[in-house]
Amino acid sequence: MPTAPVTARAPAAPRRKGQITAARILDAAEELFSERGYAGTTLRDVAERVGLRIPSLYNHFDSKDSLYAAVLERGIGPVRTVLSEYMEEGRDAYRDSARVVERIMALLEQRPNLPRLVLHETLSGGQRLTPMLREWIEPIFARAHEMVEAGPAAHRWEKEQIPLLVLAMYHVVVGHFTIAPFYRELSGEDLIQKQALARQTRFLRKLVAILFAEEE
Amino acid sequence: MPTAPVTARAPAAPRRKGQITAARILDAAEELFSERGYAGTTLRDVAERVGLRIPSLYNHFDSKDSLYAAVLERGIGPVRTVLSEYMEEGRDAYRDSARVVERIMALLEQRPNLPRLVLHETLSGGQRLTPMLREWIEPIFARAHEMVEAGPAAHRWEKEQIPLLVLAMYHVVVGHFTIAPFYRELSGEDLIQKQALARQTRFLRKLVAILFAEEE
Amino acid sequence: MPTAPVTARAPAAPRRKGQITAARILDAAEELFSERGYAGTTLRDVAERVGLRIPSLYNHFDSKDSLYAAVLERGIGPVRTVLSEYMEEGRDAYRDSARVVERIMALLEQRPNLPRLVLHETLSGGQRLTPMLREWIEPIFARAHEMVEAGPAAHRWEKEQIPLLVLAMYHVVVGHFTIAPFYRELSGEDLIQKQALARQTRFLRKLVAILFAEEE
Amino acid sequence: MPTAPVTARAPAAPRRKGQITAARILDAAEELFSERGYAGTTLRDVAERVGLRIPSLYNHFDSKDSLYAAVLERGIGPVRTVLSEYMEEGRDAYRDSARVVERIMALLEQRPNLPRLVLHETLSGGQRLTPMLREWIEPIFARAHEMVEAGPAAHRWEKEQIPLLVLAMYHVVVGHFTIAPFYRELSGEDLIQKQALARQTRFLRKLVAILFAEEE
DNA sequence: GATGAATGAGGATTCATTCAT
DNA sequence: AATGAATGAATCCTCATTCAT
Numbered sequence: 001m002p003t004a005p006v007t008a009r010a011p012a013a014p015r016r017k018g019q020i021t022a023a024r025i026l027d028a029a030e031e032l033f034s035e036r037g038y039a040g041t042t043l044r045d046v047a048e049r050v051g052l053r054i055p056s057l058y059n060h061f062d063s064k065d066s067l068y069a070a071v072l073e074r075g076i077g078p079v080r081t082v083l084s085e086y087m088e089e090g091r092d093a094y095r096d097s098a099r100v101v102e103r104i105m106a107l108l109e110q111r112p113n114l115p116r117l118v119l120h121e122t123l124s125g126g127q128r129l130t131p132m133l134r135e136w137i138e139p140i141f142a143r144a145h146e147m148v149e150a151g152p153a154a155h156r157w158e159k160e161q162i163p164l165l166v167l168a169m170y171h172v173v174v175g176h177f178t179i180a181p182f183y184r185e186l187s188g189e190d191l192i193q194k195q196a197l198a199r200q201t202r203f204l205r206k207l208v209a210i211l212f213a214e215e216e
Numbered sequence: 217m218p219t220a221p222v223t224a225r226a227p228a229a230p231r232r233k234g235q236i237t238a239a240r241i242l243d244a245a246e247e248l249f250s251e252r253g254y255a256g257t258t259l260r261d262v263a264e265r266v267g268l269r270i271p272s273l274y275n276h277f278d279s280k281d282s283l284y285a286a287v288l289e290r291g292i293g294p295v296r297t298v299l300s301e302y303m304e305e306g307r308d309a310y311r312d313s314a315r316v317v318e319r320i321m322a323l324l325e326q327r328p329n330l331p332r333l334v335l336h337e338t339l340s341g342g343q344r345l346t347p348m349l350r351e352w353i354e355p356i357f358a359r360a361h362e363m364v365e366a367g368p369a370a371h372r373w374e375k376e377q378i379p380l381l382v383l384a385m386y387h388v389v390v391g392h393f394t395i396a397p398f399y400r401e402l403s404g405e406d407l408i409q410k411q412a413l414a415r416q417t418r419f420l421r422k423l424v425a426i427l428f429a430e431e432e
Numbered sequence: 433m434p435t436a437p438v439t440a441r442a443p444a445a446p447r448r449k450g451q452i453t454a455a456r457i458l459d460a461a462e463e464l465f466s467e468r469g470y471a472g473t474t475l476r477d478v479a480e481r482v483g484l485r486i487p488s489l490y491n492h493f494d495s496k497d498s499l500y501a502a503v504l505e506r507g508i509g510p511v512r513t514v515l516s517e518y519m520e521e522g523r524d525a526y527r528d529s530a531r532v533v534e535r536i537m538a539l540l541e542q543r544p545n546l547p548r549l550v551l552h553e554t555l556s557g558g559q560r561l562t563p564m565l566r567e568w569i570e571p572i573f574a575r576a577h578e579m580v581e582a583g584p585a586a587h588r589w590e591k592e593q594i595p596l597l598v599l600a601m602y603h604v605v606v607g608h609f610t611i612a613p614f615y616r617e618l619s620g621e622d623l624i625q626k627q628a629l630a631r632q633t634r635f636l637r638k639l640v641a642i643l644f645a646e647e648e
Numbered sequence: 649m650p651t652a653p654v655t656a657r658a659p660a661a662p663r664r665k666g667q668i669t670a671a672r673i674l675d676a677a678e679e680l681f682s683e684r685g686y687a688g689t690t691l692r693d694v695a696e697r698v699g700l701r702i703p704s705l706y707n708h709f710d711s712k713d714s715l716y717a718a719v720l721e722r723g724i725g726p727v728r729t730v731l732s733e734y735m736e737e738g739r740d741a742y743r744d745s746a747r748v749v750e751r752i753m754a755l756l757e758q759r760p761n762l763p764r765l766v767l768h769e770t771l772s773g774g775q776r777l778t779p780m781l782r783e784w785i786e787p788i789f790a791r792a793h794e795m796v797e798a799g800p801a802a803h804r805w806e807k808e809q810i811p812l813l814v815l816a817m818y819h820v821v822v823g824h825f826t827i828a829p830f831y832r833e834l835s836g837e838d839l840i841q842k843q844a845l846a847r848q849t850r851f852l853r854k855l856v857a858i859l860f861a862e863e864e
Numbered sequence: 865g866a867t868g869a870a871t872g873a874g875g876a877t878t879c880a881t882t883c884a885t
Numbered sequence: 886a887a888t889g890a891a892t893g894a895a896t897c898c899t900c901a902t903t904c905a906t
Contacts, residue, residue, distance in 0.1 A: 018889065035340050039256030042875065055878080056891050064876065116339050122398040123332050124251050130401050137402065164392075164419045167399075171391030172384045179383065182338040185346050186353065203380045210426060237865080259901065271903080272866050280901065453886080467772050472687030475880065487882080488887050496880065548771050554830040555764050556683050562833050569834065596824075596851045599831075603823030604816045611815065614770040617778050618785065635812045642858060666868065690896065703899080704870050712897065 022060040024050050030071045034113035035181065037120045038068055038128075072121075072129070075114040079107055080136050087139055098208050101173065105201045108177055112192045115177035141166055153212040165211065172207065176200050238276040240266050246287045250329035251397065253336045254284055254344075288337075288348070291330040295323055296352050314424050317389065321417045324393060328408045331393035357382055369428040381427065388423065392416050454492040456482050462503045466545035467613065469552045470500055470560075504553075504564070507546040511539055512568050530640055533605070537633045540609060544624045547609035573598055585644040597643065604639065608632050670708040672698050678719045682761035683829065685768045686716055720769075720776070723762040727755055728784050735787055746856050749821065753849045756825060760840045763825035789814055801860040813859065820855065824848050 028049035032041040043064055047054045061067040086100060108114060121129035144166040148154065157165055180191040190196060244265035248257040259280055263270045277283040298319060324330060337345035360382045364370060373381055396407040406412060460481035464473040475496055479486045493499040514535060540546060553561035576598040580586065589597055612623040622628060676697035680689040691712055695702045709715040734748060756762060769777040792814045796802060805813055828839040838844060 021890080037253050037256060037336075037339070040253060040340070043877090044875080052890095053892050054876085055893085058877075059890055119335070119339060119394070120253075122395060123253070123335060124256070125397040125401050130398070134402060160415060161419050161422070164416060167392070167395065168388045168419075168423070171387040171395070175387030175391055176380075176383070178335070179338060179387070181341040182346070183383075185341050185343075186350060199376060200380060203377050203384075206377070207384070207427075211423075258899080260899085269867050270901080271868085274902075275865055469685050469688060469768075469771070472685060472772070474878080476878085485888050486880080487889085490881075491886055551767070551771060551826070552685075554827060555685070555767060556688070557829040557833050562830070566834060592847060593851050593854070596848060599824070599827065600820045600851075600855065603819040603827070607819030607823055608812075608815065610767070611770060611819070613773040614778070615815075617773050617775075618782060631808060632812060635809050635816075638809070639816070639859075643855075669869080691898090692896080701871050702897085703872085706898070707869055 018060070021050075021052075025052075025057060025060055025067070026071055026074055029067050030075065030113050030117065033068060033071055034116035034120070038064075068128075072117065072132070075111050075117055076132065076136070078111070079104075079114065082107055083136065083140060087143055098205055101169075101204045101208060102201055104173060105197065105204065108173075109192075109194075109197050112177050112180070115174040116181075119174065119178050144169075148212065151212055169208075169211075173204065237266075237268075241268075241273060241276055241283070242287055242290055245283050246291065246329050246333065249284060249287055250332035250336070284344075288333065288345070291327050291333055292348065292352070294327070295320070295330070298323055299352065299356060314421055317385075317420045317424055318417055320389060321413065321420065324389075325408075325410075325413050328393055328396070331390040332397075335390065335394050360385075364428065367428055385424075385427075389420065453482075453484075457484075457489060457492055457499070458503055458506055461499050462507065462545050462549065465500060465503055466548035466552070500560075504549065504561070507543050507549055508564065508568070510543070511536070511546070514539055515568065515572060530637055533601075533636045533640055534633055536605060537629065537636065540605075541624075541626075541629050544609055544612070547606040548613075551606065551610050576601075580644065583644055601640075601643075605636065666708070669698075669700075673700075673705060673708055673715070674719055674722055677715050678723065678761050678765065681716060681719055682764035682768070686712075716776075720765065720780070723759050723765055724780065724784070726759070727752075727762065730755055731784065731788060735791055746853055749817075749852045749856055750849055752821060753845065753852065756821075757840075757842075757845050760825055760828070763822040764829075767822065767826050792817075796860065799860055817856075817859075821852065 025046065029041070029046050032045050032049065035041075036045075043054050043057055046067070047057055050057075057067070061070060082103060086103070118129065118133075121127075121133075126133065141163065145162055148157065148162050148165060149159075176191060184190050191200070241262065245257070245262050248261050248265065251257075252261075259270050259273055262283070263273055266273075273283070277286060302316060302319070334345065334349075337343075337349075342349065357379065361378055364373065364378050364381060365375075392407060400406050407416070457478065461473070461478050464477050464481065467473075468477075475486050475489055478499070479489055482489075489499070493502060518532060518535070550561065550565075553559075553565075558565065573595065577594050580589070580594050580597060581591075608623060616622050623632070673694065677689070677694050680693050680697065683689075684693075691702050691705055694715070695705055698705075705715070709718060730751060734751070766777065766781075769775075774781065789811065793810050796805070796810050796813060797807075824839060832838050839848070
């Protein structure tokens with residue numbers, strides 16, 4: 001999907017090559033930015049990985065900064081879409097709460113670099129992301145908050161703990177992806193493999209069940 | 217040497233001026249490294265924050281790299297100590313499990329930049345940290361694993377989920393600190409303030425109770 | 433070829449589109465070169481002003497350098513023609529001396545960027561212009577010199593002052609055009625407008641009259 | 649004077665070396681900027697001429713731009729001083745009119761690159777100079793205007809010709825310096841040599857005498 | 865211990881130019 | 886004739902580091 005639809009139909013190949021190159025640049029940049037952060041990534045690295053010379057990058061992006069913005073946008077865009085759909089879905093959101101986690105996991109499976117990308121921003125105060133994320137994350141927190149409050153586990157958590165619970169879920173979901181490269185280095189296991197992700201999804205489902213379940 | 221053993225002598229005796237300077241450099245560097253990562257932090261930034269000129273830094277540290285190592289060492293050292301104590305403590309570790317979280321939280325309260333520092337390493341595969349952390353984190357995982365297995369909640373979790381559970385706890389503990397600067401930007405609330413940390417500790421205690429509790 | 437001999441054919445027949453484009457490029461380049469000099473002008477600027485993309489310029493000119501040469505040639509050509517005519521005209525050149533100024537002013541009115549263009553060359557030692565100008569300017573100086581010597585004001589000026597007088601006239605004529613953009617910025621008045629040029633021409637006539645007049 | 653007072657007295661050599669270097673950079677930059685303009689001058693050229701590496705320039709100036717500004721300021725400063733003195737001198741300015749020319753010539757003899765420097769700015773509309781020169785040149789024109797109007801030659805020139813006359817004098821004075829490198833290329837003679845300058849000053853004095861003299 | 869000055873290495877960016885389409 | 890894409894060379898500038906003072 002990143003590399004353009006490539007809908008393969010023969011005729012009218014309009015500017016295809018350029019867009020493919022642009023997508024390849026985005027792919028390379030995404031990996032590097034998510035791994036090394038903005039400052040730690042050089043255009044030389046990006047160009048090398050794509051198999052281009054540095055100035056060629058400028059045929060597709062105006063600057064390192066705008067390349068970074070494009071990477072971020074491409075990654076966040078779909079998530080934003082899914083989440084905003086979810087936001088508006090229905091009032092009985094609690095019932096879907098388990099499904100949300102799965103949908104997000106499915107999404108991140110497609111773009112496993114995204115959490116690391118976002119985390120880099122997060123670590124530095126998110127100067128770049130804040131405007132973008134404020135409108136994205138804020139309603140989610142609000143929604144989640146209200147969801148928990150209305151759910152069966154409401155009485156289990158003090159009101160002031162609910163944000164912490166939401167944050168905790170966020171950390172567990174996102175953390176799984178962010179720790180992956182390090183975990184691989186440490187244990188040899190790749191947490192992002194299909195199988196590992198399935199396991200984690202199951203785990204998350206259970207976690208939700210336990211934490212949001214009614215206390216008997 | 218940079219970490220300044222605080223050579224105890226007369227307690228009122230002011231440390232050598234040089235050691236004070238070194239500590240101030242470490243402080244500044246810690247903040248910057250944890251916020252911007254290694255590549256994103258320049259010696260100019262560090263020097264400016266300390267109120268020195270760049271070459272003066274070299275009177276206290278051999279290189280940017282060794283400054284970074286010193287920051288890491290100073291931060292991680294105490295944690296390592298506490299944890300290794302804990303590792304060797306006794307076999308009835310489960311009983312202490314709740315206390316561990318609190319001790320770690322108390323530790324991180326002293327050095328709230330540490331998680332972000334470590335996370336930066338983590339994100340990039342931890343080339344720098346791996347050797348250091350392998351010996352630190354690995355036993356913890358092992359220990360935790362065995363702890364959970366021996367605990368009352370063992371039957372609740374499938375065997376293959378236990379590492380995920382441990383990781384999850386790690387993410388929740390660490391994530392709280394790493395998201396702090398961003399959360400402040402977003403909501404204005406400082407998650408690292410004494411009060412917020414106390415609340416989070418309470419929350420964690422409950423979390424542990426729920427997740428590790430015996431299922432009735 | 434760039435200067436487009438205007439291959440005469442049917443006078444009404446529109447020049448080839450290519451030639452029109454070439455002329456538009458020359459126009460844009462002339463303005464930019466005269467304002468910013470060779471180094472300060474980029475092909476991007478030129479292309480933008482013409483409404484083309486950079487590579488298209490190469491359909492009309494071999495290189496930035498040859499474009500510059502073409503601009504220079506197109507500008508200087510006519511002046512050279514007029515002057516060489518004048519050079520050969522007659523021996524009684526003095527009588528025409530007033531007329532020369534007017535003819536030159538008329539010429540420069542058509543191509544007011546030319547003096548700035550030449551001046552840029554002049555400032556840098558004229559590496560590019562010297563060969564072209566040596567054969568152009570030198571005879572003029574010679575001629576002017578001889579003209580003044582033979583004229584009625586000869587006794588007023590010491591022999592060694594005559595070159596300075598000629599140079600002075602040159603500076604006044606050329607300077608009027610070169611200072612124009614700055615003068616406009618400063619005072620709002622455009623020295624190159626028809627009216628202002630007419631005034632300057634009258635002023636020059638008077639100047640010539642005074643400086644070359646017989647002293648009684 | 650550019651290279652610092654160097655008042656040679658032995659003691660207290662405070663930061664002498666750095667200022668000397670800075671002055672040498674200014675010297676080199678002045679020559680190059682005046683010859684090739686801002687865009688045509690590279691820091692590599694400057695550094696080479698000074699015998700430094702490029703980054704060293706940044707120990708003395710913040711940027712190419714600020715180096716340029718410093719060159720301009722150093723050059724224009726003294727002229728500004730002299731002229732502002734002159735501006736306020738006395739009401740009987742006409743009597744001094746001849747002397748002004750000589751004083752300006754003396755000044756430019758010290759800093760013969762200045763006119764070319766200024767001319768470069770002038771050619772491009774003087775974006776950089778305008779603010780600086782507006783306050784410098786404008787009063788001069790005003791003053792000169794009033795001077796001529798009050799002088800004995802007033803009736804010779806139409807009122808609207810007076811600014812042209814002032815401009816003409818400006819062009820002759822400045823032009824002599826700006827044409828010098830080209831003239832040397834052309835004729836081998838150096839117009840900036842002491843002797844040549846003396847001759848030009850005499851010529852200017854005569855010119856003033858003629859143009860501002862009473863018509864009999 | 866602190867710093868001004870110098871510098872090799874490298875980083876982002878621009879520019880003129882080429883080539884295939 | 887026009888242009889998207891690619892690129893070698895160069896430009897300004899920053900950075901970590903060294904050294905003499």
